[in-house]
Amino acid sequence: MKGKGLSPELIADTASRLISEKGLDNFSVRELAVRLNVKAASLYNHISGVEDINRAVGQLAVNRLNEALEKAVSGLSRDEAVRALSHAYRRFVKENPDLYRTIIGLPLLDDSEDLLEIRKLGLETMRKVVAMYDLPEKITALFFRTFRSSLHGFNALETAGYFSQADIDIEDSYNFMIEGCITRLRELEKEYCASKKD
């Protein structure tokens, strides 16, 4: 083993922990170096800049999120799967707000072919769940964006400090939104199932 055993994996893992602890905004390369028992400049033998770290942590976070979603929906289908996925999504964002932010920041960091692939893979579970409904391909794709927007929007706003009006329960609000999504899915199914028989 060379040097102090720094690997891309160890760096990404340590960085993700540091980001989770101190917050994405308070993260610094120098503090990461300290935690790895290395001078900051030495890190540049393994990375080309702080963007590399964000990329790596983002990928890691994508995978974790997807794992959590996968686990949540396993064995479930349709409405139950949508509910389970939605709540797992929310739990992940609440428990890992800063990691979640690294996911959101990924596209502007890099639109390379392989990273795009990873991002797509991170949405696989969500895609699978939406595909449980019998809809035309195009409608599935359109609804998928609606669904993602709802999940991201709600959780991002909540994390940002919105939805703090105490007299309206936030759990109720989330469930109300999810049930709305489910209702829509069923309507679309009816609508396009009927037209299929033409």
Add this chain to the structure above:
Amino acid sequence: MKGKGLSPELIADTASRLISEKGLDNFSVRELAVRLNVKAASLYNHISGVEDINRAVGQLAVNRLNEALEKAVSGLSRDEAVRALSHAYRRFVKENPDLYRTIIGLPLLDDSEDLLEIRKLGLETMRKVVAMYDLPEKITALFFRTFRSSLHGFNALETAGYFSQADIDIEDSYNFMIEGCITRLRELEKEYCASKKD
């Protein structure tokens, strides 16, 4: 007039322009000082820190957004108002992505009574439009959060670089989501209008 005529308004206005030009992440107090023909340290006679600037710019942005929405929905009602508001919202985010971010960042900056008031005022138009539908107060409040989540979620994701899959039109996707919201509003109206007659 004292000094170089720096006022909170001028500072906020100049800062907002600088943020729009260079991006929120590349904004710096020092560059703001240059643009105001002042040394950076001198700014601290007028502000207590960079958070003050973010607060001021955020407030300014909230007002601009609300003005844009107000203008868009003037004279319209219900479905037409929802559509107009949604597209005005999107246009604002696309034209002022960094100002929009300052709005989202407001709550974590400050939860003072007066700033909370300003934030609420910024949502007034949206609230007004949703209130055009005849729904129980609680349902209105719940749907309001769903609607906000959709608008924010979609636009935040798009600005972040998502929704780049070329074969699915992004305009179509947005309209699909909005029509979904409208459909839901009408259903809720039916549902609670019927139960009203019990």
Add this chain to the structure above:
DNA sequence: ATAACATTACTAACACTGTTAGTTTTTAAA
């Protein structure tokens, strides 16, 4: 084992960042 090579860590420095202390200039009021 030892010489050659690549890898990796180091020190020192640069150009930035936000912010504070202390001092001087400018402006308005008595």
Add this chain to the structure above:
DNA sequence: TTTAAAAACTAACAGTGTTAGTAATGTTAT
């Protein structure tokens, strides 16, 4: 015109990401 307040200045500190150049380390081949 003196006095007091307001607002500008200089200088500095501690922090950031990053680079160049150098020393130490590990691996491989002779």
